[in-house]
Amino acid sequence: MKQDKIGDPLDRVDGRLKVTGGAKYSGEYKVPGLTYGVLVPATITNGTVTAMDTRAALRAPGVLAVITPFNAPPVPGYQPGAAKPVKGLKLFNDNQVHFNGQPIALVVAETFERATYAATLIKTTYQPQPFETDFHKNFDKGVVPNEGKYKDYVRGEADAYKNAPVVVEQDYMLPSEMHNPMELHVTTAFWDGDDKVTLYTKSQGVVGSQRAISTAFGLDPANVQIHSRFVGGAFGSSLRTWPHEVAAVQAAKLVKRPVKLTLTREQMFTLVGYRPLTIQRIGLGASTDGKLVGITHESHSQTAVYEEFTENAVNVSRFLYASPNANTRYKVVPLNVGVPAPMRGPGEATGSFALESALDELSYKLGIDPIELRLRNYTYTDPERNLPWSSKYLKECYQQGAERIGWDKRSAQPGTQRDGEWLIGYGIGCGAFGAYRSKTSAKIKLLPDGTVNIQSATSDIGPGTATSMTLIAADTLGIPADKITFQLGDSSYPIAPTQGGSQTVSSVGSAVHDACVALKQKLNTLAGLSPDTTAPIDYAGILTKHNLPMLELTQDSQAGDDAKNYSMYSFSAHFAQVYVHPLTGQVRVKKLVAVVDGGKIVNLKTASSQMIGGAVGGIGMVLTEEAVFDDHFGRYVNGNFADYHVPVNADIPDIEAIFIDKPDPIINPVGTKGLGEISLIGVAAAVANAVYNASGKRIRELPITPDKILMA
Template sequence: MKKDKIGDPLSRIDGRLKVTGGAKYSGEYKLPGLTYGVLVSATIPCGTVSSMDIQAAGKAPGVLAVITPFNAPKVPGYQPGAARPVRGLKLFNDDKVYFNGQPIALVVAETFERATYAASLVKATYKAEPFETDFHKNFDKGVIPNEGRYKDYVRGEADAYKKAPVVVEQDYMLPSEMHNPMELHVTTAFWDGDDKVTLYTKSQGVIGSQRSIANAFGLEVANVQINSRFVGGAFGSSLRTWPHEVAAVQAARLVKRPVKLTLTREQMFTLVGYRPLTIQRIGLGATTDGKLMGITHESHSQTAVYEEFTENAVNVSRFLYASPNANTRYKVVPLNVGVPTPMRGPGEATGSFALESALDELSYKLNIDPIELRLKNYTDMDPERNLPWSSKFLKECYQLGAERIGWEKRPTKPGMQRDGDWMVGYGLGCGAFGAYRSKTQVRIKLTPDGSVNIQTATSDIGPGTGTAMTLIAADILGIPAERISFELGNSAFPVAPTQGGSQTVSSVGSAVHDVCIALKQKLNTLAGLPADNTAEIEYATILQRLNLPSLELTQESQSGEEARKYSMYSFSAHFAQVHVHSLTGIVRVKRLVAVVDGGKIVNHKTASSQMIGGAVGGIGMALTEEAIFDDRFGRYVNGNLADYHVPVNADAPDIEAIFIDKPDPIINPIGTKGLGEISLIGVAAAVANAVFNATGKRIRDLPITPDKVLMT
């Protein structure tokens, strides 16, 4: 019998559906009586809607409803004293406008065209109030977040770097970046009576969505059905339930028909989060032979006035390098903007850009090779938590990456290597991201034909979750992958965590692993064998012999005490080779080698793709991506895919993903640590450091566009 093993390069189990157009995403279900919802956005950044003229819109052909703050049916979870309150913006609940682009009306009509046109007929008058969207102007209004874990951190002495013989102290800026998944955010909702609702919605976590919608409408959780089988990318933008999803449900209840509410690409710049604009100050102090004596990492990032967003921007500086002294400060600046949300690599990617750039600056000051500098400050235990690592192979990452990129060809002085009119440089950037594992339930069902069905309410936003899970099950059960069907993206399935924070394989994979072992044990017992029998058994025969129609098991898996005893992280080292054109300032990433210690790799094929994809995202962060505000109006001026530059095919170089592929012995039974975030964390610094190596120009505010190269 063909054996599929963990680690094999298995093609995606849903590949055929995706290459034939057969994969259905949330906006593609043809429901009887389907109607279309289109949002109307505010054109001021702060104030109140004083009146709205919806007559023209209401009279327009095919219009079924125009929902505004003045007529919207109340959403129970939005009301003061709600038993299960909904966090964030409460759309149409009052007349307040907190940011430019905030929806102030929802038009529902028979067709998309009619809804869109009618939406353009909605007129609002405002009472405008003073607003602030200028991050730089409001920098000093930064506050320490309410949540306790964001208070200042000090190990040893604060700001000790200042006393060191060699000091780097610099500011680094990262603009707001948009997730921009290719699929538009969409929710299709319909009610069954007054207490049951079904959604097809773009979600990274159907269980989370289910609870949010239940809370908003005061429903039994079981009466909310969420379907999100295919998700057209998300990168964090679908981690939470957004106000427009609640609005779609609200509208469906009102018109008593299914409502499909699709955001426009332009609306996605304000309504589904983003990586926030951040300024970081790094202080590094070292001895003349390169031992760090102090690290200080401060960060200010923007958040919304109506909701506080926080992320781990500064944390990396507490543990990645050995230093007797380290301290971090983290503040957020509330502005009249939409609320940010974690974007791939989230704060860790932001923080790593600053720390890894500063370390590169220090290496030139010290005249020490950047790899050697990192090795001099390597730490075999987590200095923040004073715990051993569950596993760490970052040294191996340095070594493999250096060999692969040809690090020995890197000029030790910047601006020394040329290829015609192009300057050539090499750079290194490292990253770390917590390896998490959450409680997960999985149901498995064996039928007498020998096929196995596995269900769990996880999601797949692109990494190939179902494929990885199929491999794990095939390996444990010792059957070919073709015999296994894996289902996800349905809230009726056993509870699984949201797909975020690189934890899916660790969490869901462990549960699949465990349930498969439990199934084997059960079968052994049924067959009269010892439960731990390892000899091959023919599953189907046992069921047939016992005349069982099927055998079904549901198992819950979770971590134990290990998270308290060990520090668990994935690590990465990204190596970039860039060419910079001397006259035009154009930067081309020619090669990128991503080496990752992400524990055991379940599927080499999809894991490589995930790494390559993260690297492309990192190239975007380094070179092209920036959402730009006009602070006079508090509006984005480049809120579309022509002017916000997601990397295109021609921006992507030859990218090589290399895995250490050593199982972590602590975190979970398979030994996986996670890849999604680490694939991006460190890339931007690698590119920026390579640009410096090529040109001698240190560009500390991203993205590194031709103008900055030329004018620095």
């Protein structure tokens, strides 16, 4: 029998279920007595709802209830003086409207269609107030986050770049970008009595969802069950529990029946976060031989008036390159818009686009190859924290990527390489993202037939979590992968962190590893061996011999103090070959190579897929994606999949994922560092820099659409 090992390209354990439709997503549970909730969005951008005429809606066929600010049953966590007050928007709790599209009512009916129709019959009277949505107009009203307590970063001297022999100072703009997973956000909620509730909901973290719902309704967390077994993409949009999920629970309590609430695609633009519109200023100062003497990174990004959102846009400039002087500043601009949320490579992807573009501009100013410039400023320790890296193989990423993309064919002179009418260019963009590990617990169960079941309350939003956990268990236990089942997406399982920040394999993988080790030790002991014997053992045989129906244990796993002594990051270098058509402005990415130092790679197959997926997101970021806003009306004008352009297959070239695949010796037992974010961080700069190399046109406002090429 073949022994599956960490690093093998194992097929997805749930692949067959997914492609045959057997995988049940949150919107597919047919709970008896199910009713349907449809939200009614506000059509003003700031002000109050003064009256709502719901009579026609209530008379419409099949309508069970209409919840409005004037009749909403109170949500305990929304009330002043609540033990744990709910943060953020509290739907129907008052009659304030903070942004256009904010739900002001929820219609519950026997069918989705009837609820949708009844929602159109509600007549709302508003008292509108002046509003501010224009980021550019309000740029100067940016505030220091956390009530002014956010601290700017300074190493050495602030703004030292200004006095350097060679200076680049530029602004880079990123529009609002929507997560837009294929699966819409959906929640089905039903109560059992007055104190127990169950949710099937799209969630990146069932433990977090459990906590949020129990807080909102003042329930014992044990009485809140969250199921989210399959998730059809999320990209950060399901990291938190959103107000509409609370509303579904509230409605289910009111109608005393299960309620399913599905957002429309248009509502996905306003109610589940987005990557905020950001303007960054980068100042780079260098000596004529290409040594950085100063880095300054400033960022302004949009947030909501009713809740502050911050991200790490500027942080990458503190540690990615050696520079005696570095400083960052960060402000947010509160507007009458929905609150943003972390989106794949949150902050770092935004920041890396600016920093890596500016570095490219510097390379041309200096006449130094962009890779050589990065090597001249390579740092072997973390200059921000003045600590050693737990591991760093970014140099190897440069080297392997340069080989694979054919960097030697790149011309240092922009606009000089052609294939027929098309101009050819090459670009590099790098990324880094913190390698985290959170406390996680896993329950392992050995059954008499020698199969093993493992449970942990993690999620799988796409990377193949169950598959990589199965592989870690197989390798650690020394049994084949098909003898192992891994279960996730259920809040009754032992705790795991929310699937975000690229930490799942590091955190849950460690718990699975440790649980397997503990199980094996127990069995070794039963077999009369030394606990740490590594020789193969007959799992089922030991159970039989000791007349045990099964063996079960729950293992906690967490990091020690290493994070205090080491800086832990995953690193990536992305390389792009791009064609630009000088007459039409069309840009085609011809090839992308992503080289990653993500520590040990658990499953080569799913890891490659994850890298390719991130690169596709990066291509969307740099070439096509933009949520377009009309500031006269305060509304998005492209809130649909026809006009919000995610990349299509024809936009996507060959993407090659290369892994350094060296275990990090510090972070966790398996040596994994994480891939989810760095798969995207750096892609935008790689492509934008290649566009410049091809055409001589530097586009600092994403996305790089044909009009921008022509007008540059």
